[in-house]
Amino acid sequence: MKGRFSNKVKYTLAGALLGFAFLLGALYLHAHLNDSSFTFQFFLQQQKEDELIWVIDTAPIVLAIAIGYAGRTRDFYQKILDNLPSDIAVFDQNHRYVYVNPSAIKDKALRRKIIGMNDYEYCAYRNRDTSYADERRKEFLLAKQIAGGLKWEETIKDAAGNRVTNLRRFFPINDRKGKMLWMVGYAVEITDRKVLEEKQEALIKRLEQKNNKLNDFSSIIAHNIRGPMTNMSAIINLLDDTDDPAQQKELQSYLKPCIEGVSAVLNQLVDSLYVMQDTDVEYRNNLIDDCLNIVFKSLDLEIKKCGASVQKNFSTEATIYAPEKYILSILHNLVSNALKYRAEDRKPEIIIAITEETNELTLSVKDNGLGIDLRKNGDKLFKIGKVFHNHTDSKGFGLFMTKSQVESMNGKIWVESEPGNGATFFIQLKNKK
Amino acid sequence: MKKDLTVLLVDDDRITVFLTQKLISGFEIKELVCKENGKAGIDYLVARKDASLELPDIVLLDLNMPVLDGWGFLEAFSESCCADNPKVAIYICSSSDAPTDILRAKTYPFVRQFITKPLTPKIFSEVLTNAVNHKV
Known part of the structure; x- marks a missing residue:
């Protein structure tokens, strides 16, 4: 006092x-x-x-x-x-303040002023956002209804704009008949813990990603490298066994694709490892329109050949914060997939759209092509060497690489599709300006 | 006896197909049929079943294939009535020796064995002997 x-x-x-x-x-x-x-x-x-x-x-x-x-x-x-170093407030049956301690409101005049007000009136009085009042009202009514204590986490921005998280509790004080006399609100600040928790969660997510990658790699080695290697040694054994030049020639002709296969997989593997370790790639704001034009130029022949139409649903000023080479590679893969897996009976239509939220940007590439049966193949879609159509130039590298790049930028990639009805690929990135 | 046996090979890799054909040509069997992926393999089996034709005695199944992979084939096989044909012996023939793959294969009762490539004449001979015994 x-x-x-x-x-x-x-x-x-x-x-x-x-x-x-x-x-x-x-x-x-x-x-x-x-x-x-x-x-x-x-x-x-x-x-x-x-x-x-x-x-x-x-x-x-x-x-x-x-x-x-x-x-x-x-x-x-x-x-x-x-x-008490915790916020204490006491409310009447109508959620109006009866008491607030100095930890909850430091200013003595404000502490007097709030008595008799509810949160909405207080927010209006202080010119504050009423969103947290909604949540508090909801919890108040619930605690009153169940006639028991409850708790929830509330994150708001303080006057300086910092995120502050409180663990809040409501517990009603009832008379002998069970009628509520007062509701006690109690809050303890857990911002530090919350920040730590979020850090840990992010770390666990990264670890999971790395672990998944490791599993991918061992599966790639088991299937895509060991397979051709086994074939090569079998061919060499057969070569040893035969003196017939015609047969030798035939066997030799099989060696080349094995070697090409192994080296292609190895190159992809090494490239994706570089992406995972690429800590010093340069992030900058790229004009998406410029990036797309570069991609369209490199795919010009394909686009003209199949008569594809391309629609851009975003502002020409839209930018994406990422390493330029990743963005070009990602767009190239998604657009060339949309062209490659077109439906035979219709001209490809590709729609590229961007939606921006406060700090996230979602880019989508929608096509009207063959589509993918996600129920069957959803879990394999972004893995190496997985091919879902009988297509001569499918090797199953593109989406694996795209996913590696998106994840190295802490982004997300997913797909919505139905067989026969085209596919839409989404990429979500944190968009620092 | 071995002369009565038919073998279905499901593998997308043309070199593996070539090598397996070469290996099997050293044995006397009735027929070797090759299909390029799980879906083609299942379609073949279902078509034969629907036409009341005999199903192959031995299926050599690769795991990593486009369109429908080996696991998809095994699922489709247990769903379609083929599971009523206990004489069809499925051998997984994969370049993988990952414990997870081997354990997963064991969950299918009709999978007789998990063979890690390469398929050698010795192993194939055992497969044939097994199939003959099973047939009797």
């Missing part, structure tokens, strides 16, 4: 004052006890007179002690509430 006197002093003074008033009263009575006109004498007996005077004389002292003691007891609880 910042007042001139502490509560203890105030209550003792109040008690003493009251006691003094009594004393004056007692003196008055004393003065008139022998006055025959005074009605009080009417019910007094002479022998009891001394006792009464004693009672009247000691009463003010007892009263002063009692009031002082009550004041001190109240002061004890008040001090604790006022000095």
Whole structure:
């Protein structure tokens, strides 16, 4: 308490004052006890007179002690509430403030002002966003309804714009019949813990990604490298066994595709490892329109050959914060896939769109091609060497690489598709400006 | 006896197909049919079943294939009535020796064995002997 006197002093003074008033009263009575006109004498007996005077004389002292003691007891609880390093607020049945401690509201004038207000009125008074009032009202009603305590995490921006997270509790105080008298709101700040939690979650996510990549790699080695290697050694064994030049020639002709296959897979593997370790690629804002034009130029022949139409649903000023080579590679892969997996009976139509939110950007590439059965192939779509159509130039490298690049930028990639109805690939990136 | 056996090879890699054909040509069997992926393999089996023709005795199944892979083939095989044909012995023939793949293969009762490539004459001979015994 910042007042001139502490509560203890105030209550003792109040008690003493009251006691003094009594004393004056007692003196008055004393003065008139022998006055025959005074009605009080009417019910007094002479022998009891001394006792009464004693009672009247000691009463003010007892009263002063009692009031002082009550004041001190109240002061004890008040001090604790006022000095708790947690936010305490007490509400009436209608969710209006009855009490707020200084930890919840530091300013004394505001602390007085809020009494009798609800959160909406207080937000309006302080010119604040009412969104957290909605959540608090919801929790209040719930706690009242279940007549029991509950807790939730509330994250708001403080005056300086920093994110602050509080663990909030409501617990009703009921009378004996179960009717709510007050609701106590209690909050303890957990911003540090929250930040740590978020960091840990991000770390676990990265670890999961790395682990998935590791599994991908071992599967690639088991299937895509060991396979052709086994074939090569079998061919060489057969070569040893034969002297027929025609057969030797035939066997030799099989060696070349094996070697090409292995080296292609190895190159992709190494490239994606570089992407994973690429910590010093340069991030910058790229105009998406410019990037797309570069991609279209390199795919010009394909686009003309199949008569594809391309639609851009975004502002020419739209930018994406990423390494340029990744963005070019990702767009190239997605657009060339849309062309490659076109449906035979219709001309390819590709729609590229961007939606921007506060700090996220989602880029989508939609086609009207063959589509993918996600129920069957959803989990394999972004893995290396997985091909879903009988297509001569499908090697299953493109999406694996795209996913590696998107994930190295902490982004997300996913697809929506139905067989026969085209596919839409989405890429979501954090968009720092 | 071995002369009565038919073998279905499901593999997309033409070199593996070539090498397997070459290996099997050293054995006397009735017929070797090759299909380029899981879907072609299942379509072939279902068509034969529908036409009340005999199903192959041995299926050599690769795992990593386009369109429908080996796992997809195994699922389709257990769904379609082929599971009522206990005489069809499926051998997985993959370049993988990953424990996860081997354990997963074991969950299908009709998978007789997991062979890690290369398929050698010795292993194939055992496969044939097994199939003959099974047939009797």
